[in-house]
Amino acid sequence: MRGSVSQVAAGTIKDDDKVPDPDSRAASTRRDFLAAQVVAAVTATQALVPHDAWAAVERGLDLPDDYFKKARDAVKTLVASLEFEATNPSDADRFRKAEPAKEAVKAFIKDWASAPAAQGERAHDDIVLAVRELGEFYKENGSRSRLSPEARESILAKLYDAREALPPAPPSLADRLLGL
Secondary structure (H helix, E strand, C coil): CCCCHHHHHHCCCCHHHCCCCHHHHHHHHHHHHHHHHHHHHHHHHHHHCCHHHHHHHHHCCCCCHHHHHHHHHHHHHHHHHHHHHCCCCCHHHHHHHHHHHHHHHHHHHHHHCCCCCCCCCHHHHHHHHHHHHHHHHHHHHCCCCCCCHHHHHHHHHHHHHHHHHCCCCCCCHHHHHHCC
């Protein structure tokens, strides 16, 4: 800067009198260049990655396909079993229809009930709550008892919510080949 110490202290030096420091100008240019490179990289990344992939990451769909397959299977078979039970079938028919649901729930619980990657995912939490409520009902009333309409509706509501939160199943090979 030009001027005396008293002018600098008093702040009476105008912007025209200031001499730019060559080191600060170079640092500013490097900083601007780096910021431009970061913006360009982010823009290019967003342009090259399909929108569906970004939406999947934002919704937390970075879980393995095995998780979604087992979750869909557990929800589908449990809903079918509970809806069938509402028609008042015989005990033998009811247990026969419940067997696939029991196996699907076991597979889901074994692999995904306590998996940290799935914790907090809406469908996972709904399925776990539904299974927990179902287990508590049978624990209180016995394993052969029929579900009360209130308990059945509460469990079905959780399962319907889980079904809505799950992404649709990928098309089967036949669907892809036939274009259906």
